[in-house]
Amino acid sequence: MARRQTPALDEALDRWVDAGGRRAWPLGVDFHEMWSALGRCSSGGKRVRPELLLTAHRCYGGGDHDVVVRVAAALELLHTAFVIHDDVIDRDLVRRGSHNVSGTFVERAAERGASADGCLTAGVAAGVLAGDLALAGAVRGIALCGANRPMTERLLDLLDHSIAVTAAGELDDVLLSVCESHDVAVEDIVTMQQHKTAVYSFQLPLQAGALLAGAPEDAQEPLGAVGRLMGIGFQLVDDLRGVFGEESTTGKSALGDLREGKLTTLIVHARSTVAWPHIAPHVGDQELTENTARVVRDLLEESGSREFVARLAQDHLDQGLRTARESGLPAELVTELTLLSAEILESVA
Structure with missing residues (x-):
């Protein structure tokens, strides 16, 4: 199932990044840079999750393209949130050959003369906050996808269950490795x-x-x-x-x-x-x-x-x-x- 060309999906994600970037400017240069790093993290990749959703939708004869694209974009933001948080937990500073969100802020803090510990703290903070923003974007994307209320509530139930199970799995992963x-x-x-x-x-x-x-x-x-x-x-x-x-x-x-x-x-x-x-x-x-x-x-x-x-x-x-x-x-x-x-x-x- 090679990735299909889905311009509407890319456009939906770009709109989210661009809208957030405009809101970020008045909140300071650092916050805007964090948003930019978040945007870079949400771009590229194989888009396995939205493509699976679009494939299942098509194979079951789905019709309303706008609604399903919004939900597909939300699932990519959910993945972005988990990737960013996972990098924080794993203390990884690089993703796809360049600085991830944490790595970007480790470097920014170093340029300002922060200690080694301070640099790592800045990286953790930026990663946690950026992941939270992507997670909020995913929930908002489904809540405002345009489906009727019963459908939206059912989608949010699926999302809520997935977030809780994933969090439990992430915690188990850490504890299995450190204990x-x-x-x-x-x-x-x-x-x-x-x-x-x-x-x-x-x-x-x-x-x-x-x-x-x-x-x-x-x-x-x-x-x-x-x-x-x-x-x-x-x-x-x-x-x-x-x-x-x-x-x-x-x-x-x-x-x-x-x-x-x-x-x-x-x-x-x-x-x-x-x-x-x-x-x-x-x-x-x-x-x-x-x-x-x-x-x-x-x-x-x-x-x-x-x-x-x-x-x-x-x-x-x-x-x-x-x-x-x-x-x-x-x-x-x-x-x-x-x-x-x-x-x-x-x-x-």
Whole structure:
């Protein structure tokens, strides 16, 4: 499901950024720069979530284009908010090869002579606030999308559920990584990923798109199941990309997850292999070099951990497609999801 040319979606996001920029000028140069950094974060990317919504809407025979585009733009703002907040939590300063919101303000504070600690504080503050603004924009976008009141309330229910589940998943992700425990199983990580990524990235767009198209209410449950399964597969692949991917395509350093000591399925599986004593000293090493990371990647391959996660990802994607077919979802939607599954797997081939 390659990204379609959707000028209306880009225009809706540009209008939001431009309107915010005009409001930001009277509030100070720093706030305007934060808004500009937020705007840069919301541009580009594959737009997986709005494209899924638009695809589901089209496959269920949806008609009102203006309303669905506004909701699709809101989902991209939701993703922007989560990306910015995730960068704050992970202490990442770069996204897609350039400074993210936090990185921009770390640099601005340094130029004004702030201490190292002060620079980091400025970065955290800007990231938290910019993410909050994007989140507010997402809620406002759905509330004012133009749908009738019952439809809008249903959309807001889906959004509210997704935000709460994602927040729970993000918290679990942090606690699993920072709390020393060797009792964590692969299943625990998969559950966390379902909460942190799958619900808002796949379940929400599919269900919202179908809802806007007037699909039968009984389609919501299978769409949710398909979304969760495919979203887990998507995140498992992202775990692999976080260690084995190219920064030019992932937008993040391939050293980040290892340096942070992020507890992913890759690391949990590696703990059970004979290679772990050689891998463990480098997981969470803030000074990890590319040369050492290359050795770690080789060990993760030789131990079978990379293959294990790749198989697990494919299993979830395949199960999602089987569920879609067996649940009687529209044939066109099954075809689009099949193409998307192939694209996801190809990214780590």
